[in-house]
Amino acid sequence: MIYTIYHSTRFVYQHEVGFSHNLIRLQPRDTEIQKVLNFDLTIEPLAAEIESYDDFFGNHLHHLLVREPHTILSVAAQSRVEINFNSLERLQENTQRVIALTFAQAQERMMFLTPEIIEAKQFLLKSPLLPIASVEIVTYALESIKPERSLYEGVREFMGRIFTDFSFVSGFSDLSTPVETVFTEKKGVCQDFAHFALTALRGVGLCVRYMSGYIETTPSEGSEKLFGSDASHAWFSVFFPGFGWFDFDPTNNMAPLDQHILLGFGRDYGDISPMQGVVSGSGSSHLGVMVDVSLE
Secondary structure, eight states, rough: OOEEEEEEEEEEEEEEEEEEEEEEEOOOOOSSSEEEEEEEEEEEEOOOOEEEOOOOSSSSEEEEEEOEEEEEEEEEEEEEEEEEEHHHHHHHHHHHHHHTTBHHHHHHTHHHHHHHHHHHHHGGBBBTTTHHHHHHHHHHHTOOTTTBHHHHHHHHHHHHHHHHHHOTTTSSTTTTSSSHHHHHHHHEHHHHHHHHHHHHHHHHHHHOEEEEEEEOOOOOOTTTOOOTTBBBBEEEEEETTTTTTEEETTTTTTTOOOEEEEEEHHHGGSSSSSSEEEOOOSOOOOEEEEEEEOOO
């Protein structure tokens, strides 16, 4: 199974920009489940300098410096990613084993400071965009996460409650919208649901990562899929000591398998935002994003 992903970002500036620095995170990761076959990055106007490297979390990052004066900056990334079905089968087998692990047992195992657990614990703390969970949010999570219950089943139920209790409302929120507001209003988008899950589950003592990537959308019956109709997606991943990381998608109430393509992960959206930059200029700007995910 091979996916082709096209992600285009276009900035239109009110006035001419003298130069711009940009950090681009649009190259998917290589994991046990997925392998990047090709990646191509196109920038207009041409960048004077391009440097690629991996960030602290191992996500692929490109630094671009555009010196040519411009009023439009376009960045387009195209990737081909192959899904490994043998790895998916091993993940499903591991899922069957992890179901026996209770929340209390997981907490006991987290006391042993192995290198894997020490690395995971950086995702237990609050992060730049996510505060310490309130009592109300922790209480909400503890309705599903109980000491003698299977931790995996508890997290799955918690994910399902977000899917049931929260409404997907595009345009309701942005990066400045507090998690508390999302919780109170019970609405938002995939990014909000992932951020809420991270805050709540970290609040009960779990290590949780923010996962960023893509998911192929299916058009309604009788309709053709339009190019660019997909969007970037977000979900969360929980660390189970002794078993590793397991992903959960509260927007769709599913455990991601072959339909999700991972771009990267971090403590919250700020660690894996597709594009960040600084420009020399004045006035406002307009951002346009187009994403398409197709199965070859």
